[in-house]
Amino acid sequence: MLERRGFIKYLTASGLFLGFPGFLNAKELNGKTLILVELKGGNDGLNTIIPYGDSLYYDLRKNISIEKNKIIPINNHIGFHPSLAKLNDIYKDGDLAILQGVGYENPNKSHFRSIEIWESASQSNEYLENGWITNVFLNNSAQNDLDGIVMGKNSLGPMFGKGIKTLDIDNPDKFIKRSKQMKNIVANNSIHDRALNYLLNVQKEIINSRELFAQKLISSKKFTNRGFSKNSFSKDMYETARVILSDFKVPVIKVSLGSFDTHSYQVNKQAKLLKIFADGLAEFKNALKENGNWDDILLVTYSEFGRRVRENASKGTDHGKANVHFAMGGKIKGGLHGKYPSLSDLDDGDLRYNLDFKSIYNAIVEDWWGYKTINRLKKYDKLTFI
Amino acid sequence: MFTKLFVILMLPFVTFALNLKDAKHLMDRTSFGLTQKEFQILKNKNKKEAVNWLINQNKKDYEPDLPSWANSPLIKTKPMKKMSTQERKIFRQKYRKRVLSLKIWWLKTMLKTETPLREKMTLFWHNHFTSSIKKVRSPYLMLKQNELLRQNALGNFGVFLHVISKDPAMILYLDNQSNKKQKANENFAREVMELFTLGVGHYSEKDVKESARAYTGWHVNLKKMKFVYVKKFHDYHEKSFLGENGNFDGDDVLNIILKKKQTAKFITLKFYKEFINDNDINQSEIARISDIFYRSNYDISTLLKEILLSPEFWSEKNRAVLVKSPVELIVGTLRALDIQPKNVKSLVYILKQLKQDLFDPPNVKGWSSGVDWLDSSSVLLRNQTISRFTRGKEMGKKVSMMMQEKENFTFKKGISKNKKIEFFKEYFLPMDPIHPINHKYKIKKIIANLLKDPVYQLK
Incomplete structure (x- = not known):
């Protein structure tokens, strides 16, 4: 008991855990990890899960539509982009959920504002000071080794804001090597400089994580990257798998892929990215299945918006609204969720949403992690996909 | 009476010559740190003279x-x-x-x-x-x-906006090359308002669509690599934009944007965040300065002068609150140490790893700034890079030797070691270091430790 109190006192003094009200009600997280994949720039969902059964699709996209005979059918209305062959395999195994018509009320078409809405789970006209994941851990503190890791060149995303323990690394080996030189810092509460405080907290987090990685990370000799492709997305997926197999208590790992902002010459660019995406997911699945951790992960994609239904003059698409997303894992209810949006009943040229992304988040919080939901998600009925 | 009081209060602000701390603050924020040479000039000037000197010096016609x-x-x-x-x-x-x-x-x-x-x-x-x-x-x-x-x-923002909008690289970057009548591409039309002039919330989706039509036909001739206005691609129909109607072309639309005071406010705020404080903003100063900027017909030097002479710029609470960008950190360190590295190529790679690859910002919003530079991987790499500089590896000339030379260059014989340390502390750091200085060390080791102190990352 004494030890524990001393520990809390130390954490509070170091300034790291201020604003952590539920600390004493800490709850074990049963090794359930959420992998977030950000498809940066706004992926074109219409050319990802393709409504090939609708002639309007071919009318509106004369130059950039995907030929019927190349599409991998899901049913007689929609099918996978040919680059997504590996996703189709996962789908057939029942481990992939296709989330259709995902969006939110009063959508914003600015990259920066829209991703902020997604990452904070705010209303369209509401500005919140932290990400939705940050908010979940502030309200449900668990004794995690780290609350979140950002893998590769990428932003904190829904883990922005104060009060949780996050780490942003290129890859674990580089992190271990570089962090060796970092000097320990004596806690100093008299610093009022915001930027300096921020920097010192990052340094403290590095020093804490350094010990953790040194103790727990399995070596790349034991778990090799055989079976993973050489591109940076697959590398990030490999490192993500490695961290999960190392048995860290880390509920969130974020990776990203991009840029999907295909205003011009979309066909080749998107085909390349979708292949990297699908292959990376399949490689990740194989690695986890082999090691028996497949049921402990839930992978979910997000992106700032979908794209305009009608192609533009540059064989590309402009910013749009509703979009398709994916969820993958051993415990997932595979299949189709939500409705495929209509191509005739458009919202100013864009797809209408029928599934609020906050319903997905709400299910992640309660059904995946088993936490108490947060205020900003409460009023959205949980999507039953886990 | 009040005027008199004001003058008396303002007196210390304008009359006294800059001390080392002030000179460093001015140059940290507006240049790539303070060099020895600049300090010799600035130490004889008061704040107003220093700002005027700085701006005039930099306004001269100059082409590298x-x-x-x-x-x-x-x-x-x-x-x-x-x-x-x-x-x-x-x-x-x-x-x-x-x-x-x-x-x-x-x-x-x-x-x-x-x-x-x-x-x-x-x-x-x-x-x-x-x-x-x-x-x-x-x-x-x-x-x-x-x-x-x-x-x-440092010229005129209005003129600047017009010429950059017709700049071939810009036209290609924001897809105006494919913006044609009846098949508009909205990329440029949106970003020009969201990021270059007005900011989110000051235009509607309809304004985006209408103004995209006005920019139709602004293209690049790819053989001559020059701007060209292709009349047959231009949409000559009437447009309705920000409350005005007419058969507008791109220049008309930009002029309507420049008529809005919001544009002056948006740019002033960006300057405030860049030069004074990116988090704690004095809104009445924004209002005052943006008004002057607008009335100057968007003269950038006027704006900059107002920002640098604002009491907020010199206020203690706004010192050392900004984070150096990777370019500022690297260029500033080498300039402060008077090093011209032989291997600039390796610095290009370091900048890329630090996520500020020149000519390749991550997206149209540019690099995010401030504490966003400080994620754990960047903090580690920043420290590693600075340590490497202080050990002199990779650099053409050993840094440690330079430091020795600097010591001889700066001081007259007989000056005490404590005074030297005090000088270097203020020359390299914007505030007192986190790690206490060990006076027993040799000067060059003390300098190396100053550069490795967390405070060195700030400006």
């Missing part, structure tokens, strides 16, 4: 030496698809070499420039009117754009 290929764009003899594998390989090699040469050139320019404010502003505008080599695919056009940014860096 350009790379040898500056006037000869890489031309494909035939389209990529028709090239043989070998030809394609050779072309790609040439292209990559030029991109690297472009980045090295700008970094060298920043390292040796005599007009650091001008370079700093060029970097500022590169991050405002962004374009990326990854999309533009032409080192030649990116260089032309860079020259344009430099020429207009």
Whole structure:
């Protein structure tokens, strides 16, 4: 008991855990990890899960539509982009959920504002000071080794804001090597400089994580990257798998892929990215299945918006609204969720949403992690996909 | 009576000569740190004189030496698809070499420039009117754009907005090349309002669509690599934009945007965040300064002068609150130590790893700034880079030797070691270090430790 109190006192003094009200009600997280994949720039969902059964699709996209005979059918209305062959395999195994018509009320078409809405789970006209994941851990503190890791060149995303323990690394080996030189810092509460405080907290987090990685990370000799492709997305997926197999208590790992902002010459660019995406997911699945951790992960994609239904003059698409997303894992209810949006009943040229992304988040919080939901998600009925 | 009181209160603010701390603050925020030479000039000036000197010094016509290929764009003899594998390989090699040469050139320019404010502003505008080599695919056009940014860096914002909108690299970057009547591409129309002038919330989706039609026909002639107005692509129908109706073209639309005071406010706020404080903002100063900026008909030097002479700029609470960008950290360190590195190429790679790859910002919003630079991987790499500098590895001349020379250069014989340490502390750091100075160490080790202190990352 004494030890524990001393520990809390130390954490509070170091300034790291201020604003952590539920600390004493800490709850074990049963090794359930959420992998977030950000498809940066706004992926074109219409050319990802393709409504090939609708002639309007071919009318509106004369130059950039995907030929019927190349599409991998899901049913007689929609099918996978040919680059997504590996996703189709996962789908057939029942481990992939296709989330259709995902969006939110009063959508914003600015990259920066829209991703902020997604990452904070705010209303369209509401500005919140932290990400939705940050908010979940502030309200449900668990004794995690780290609350979140950002893998590769990428932003904190829904883990922005104060009060949780996050780490942003290129890859674990580089992190271990570089962090060796970092000097320990004596806690100093008299610093009022915001930027300096921020920097010192990052340094403290590095020093804490350094010990953790040194103790727990399995070596790349034991778990090799055989079976993973050489591109940076697959590398990030490999490192993500490695961290999960190392048995860290880390509920969130974020990776990203991009840029999907295909205003011009979309066909080749998107085909390349979708292949990297699908292959990376399949490689990740194989690695986890082999090691028996497949049921402990839930992978979910997000992106700032979908794209305009009608192609533009540059064989590309402009910013749009509703979009398709994916969820993958051993415990997932595979299949189709939500409705495929209509191509005739458009919202100013864009797809209408029928599934609020906050319903997905709400299910992640309660059904995946088993936490108490947060205020900003409460009023959205949980999507039953886990 | 009040005026008198005001004058008395303001007196210390304008009359006294700059001390080392003030000179460092001014140059940290507006240039790439303070050099010895600049300190010798600034220490005899009061704040107003210093700001005037700085701006006038940097307003002179100035064009750095350009790379040898500056006037000869890489031309494909035939389209990529028709090239043989070998030809394609050779072309790609040439292209990559030029991109690297472009980045090295700008970094060298920043390292040796005599007009650091001008370079700093060029970097500022590169991050405002962004374009990326990854999309533009032409080192030649990116260089032309860079020259344009430099020429207009302290000029008139209205003129600047018009010329940058017709800049070939910009047209390619924001897809105006394919913006044609009946098939508009909205990319440029949206970003010009969201990021270049008004900011989110000051225009509607309809304004985006209508103004996109006004910019139709602003294209690049890819043979001559020059702007061209293609009349047959222009939409001559009436447009309704920000409450005005007419048969507008792109220039008309930009003029309507410039008529809005919000544009002056948006730019003033961006300056405030860049030069004073990016988090704690004095809104009444924004209102006052943006009004002056608007009335000056968007004179950038006037805006900058008002920002630098604002009491907020010199206020203690706004010192050492900004985070150095990777470029500022690296260029500033080498300038402060008087090092002209032989291997600039390695610095280009370091900048890329630190996520500020010149000519290649991550997206149209540019690099995010402030504490966003400080994620754990960047913090580690920043520290590692600075340690490497202080050990002198990779650099043409050993840093430790330079430090020894500096010690001899700066002080007259007989000055106490404590005084020397005090000088270096203020010369290198914007506030007292986190790690206490061990006075027993040799000066060069003390300097190395100052550079490795967390506070060194701030300005």
